Amino acid sequence: METSFENQVKGLYEKTDGILYDFFTAQRQNSQAQVNISQEFKEEFFSLVDKVSLSLLTDKDNFYGYFLMQMARELRFDISSPTAVNFKGAKYVIYFNPVIFLDLNLKQMESTIKHEILHILSLHLIRAKEYEGTYSTLAINLAMNIVVNAYLDHLPPYSVTLEWVNRNYSLNLLPYKPFEYYLEEIQTALDLLEADENAADEHDTDDPDPDPEERIETEYDPEKAHDLWAESSDMDEKTLQEFTEKFIADAQKGSIPNYLESMLSALKNSKGELPWNLYLKRLMGTVESSPKKTITRRNRRQPQRLDIRGQLRSHKAKITVALDISGSISDQEFNQAIKEVLAIVKNYNHEITIVECDSEIRRVYKIKSVKDIKERINIRGGTKFTPVFEYANHHKVNLLIYFTDGKGEEKLLTIPRGYKTLWVITGKEDKLSLKKAYGAVKKLKKIEIKDDSLTMNDVKLEGFSMQDQESLYI
Structure with missing residues (x-):
């Protein structure tokens, strides 16, 4: 009934x-x-x-x-x-x-x-x-x-x-x-x-x-x-x-x-x-590293093919830190932020590349410690985000961290492929001009650096350990 x-x-x-x-x-x-x-x-x-x-x-x-x-x-x-x-x-x-x-x-x-x-x-x-x-x-x-x-x-x-x-x-x-x-x-x-x-x-x-x-x-x-x-x-x-x-x-x-x-x-x-630096730390626990070939593991796409080698993660990811040199971020703010990036990623033995860009990419260089950071170029042109994403796509990076005041294009002409993006907004602005960010957008705030004596010796050279993993719980 x-x-x-x-x-x-x-x-x-x-x-x-x-x-x-x-x-x-x-x-x-x-x-x-x-x-x-x-x-x-x-x-x-x-x-x-x-x-x-x-x-x-x-x-x-x-x-x-x-x-x-x-x-x-x-x-x-x-x-x-x-x-x-x-x-x-x-x-x-x-x-x-x-x-x-x-x-x-x-x-x-x-x-x-x-x-x-x-x-x-x-x-x-x-x-x-x-x-x-x-x-x-x-x-x-x-x-x-x-x-x-x-x-x-x-x-x-x-x-x-x-x-x-x-x-x-x-x-x-x-x-x-x-x-x-x-x-x-x-x-x-x-x-x-x-x-x-x-x-x-x-x-x-x-x-x-x-x-x-x-x-x-x-x-x-x-x-x-x-x-x-x-x-x-x-x-x-x-x-x-x-x-x-x-x-x-x-x-x-x-x-x-x-x-x-x-x-x-x-x-x-x-x-x-979540503050940008803590969000980055969480992100580092999931970022993919460049794979390397191995004969000890079968290929995941074609496991029946014994002649095709499998892959292992090398745990040396390519991280690009983009700096909008036309923006309002001060040298002091940028240096402090880079210190935090280095402090977070040092235990992962990752490769860090700095890309300076306004309407076009002006300079690209690699860093391993704070001492490697160069004085910024004194150019104040217009702002375009697309050139950095073209660079990231071409160089197959694993993570892009973009420091900018948020003012730029409304739409990317190049869509990011195969990597994570973290936008860090500097200055007085709180929003990104892009209608679709293709990643997390965080506000740069003053962050406490527990150890500012980061040197080349701080960067791990001996490989990877499971003890280096960050918990994903927040």
Whole structure:
């Protein structure tokens, strides 16, 4: 015997079918057709969401119910997941795609709402931006979903879990690891699956997506599941964290699970945006080094070919430090920043190259210690970022650290390929002129250098040790 809840789901599903039929019929006659959602349908759908919310409030994890009560709600037929979130107008908004959401049972509906809230608590809406351009959208989404779904039961059958990723990408990922661990391993697996580099180039285009009102998503797609994050209000991590903490405080009405306590404690103890030098230290734990051939390991792409040698990482990455010599960074600031870069990377035995550039590259030289830093050229031309990325692509660097005042092009003419990018903004500006940064953007702040006596002897020469690894936990 069906319950009133199941009857309501069935009735809404039939009405949803009617909306889809009207849309596709109109679309055949007019390419500008729009999804027409009546006020009656919205009220009935959100009354169903209220029942799910009530179920969350009566559950032992009632934190999610109280958090949901503070969120605005909207319907979107263009999202490729049952639910999605972003931050707009000083509050979090949760979106529902009725086509996908109504296929779930009550417990699965609860889990997909919990899933979105866990992304919020993990500050994934901000953290995802740090890796744009460096990692694929699919790798970022899969890694973040593994992290939050590890805490959830009653997931929809298509959910991205650790087991799902291990099975589909022939991996052996371990549970309850940091997001960065999953991201690096998954991206490596995705790279191995690429037929050739042209396939990646064709996928990474700047062509705009169709108008959301002209598109309906009927199936879950992990690569597009978090697209709405890009529509969030422009806000720095510190401000967003303050809003999040307010939501959390208002949602803590009763007992909460141990895993939530740990997550909330970590968020509360966080000091907002990670300083550039600490972010660089974390980045160094994942930066790829130049590979070297070996006969002791089979080739990963063609393991059946015994005549093809495998590869090992040599742990001597190519790091390029670009300096915008037209910007407002002072010599003192730059020297201090370079000291910090050297102090961080010295234990990794990496190769550091300085590139000075305004509208074109003016000088390139390698450094091993502070003593190798040359006086900057006194040229103050215009600013273009593209020449540095052309250099980095041509020389196959592993990491690009770009010190600039942020004023330059709005769009790169050369897209970075195969390396990570960290922008460090100097002077009074807080933003980068580029619409798409292809990497993390941090603000240069005064940093304490514990040891400023860095010399050639400080740079490791004897190789690599696992003791040199930095933890990825932040």
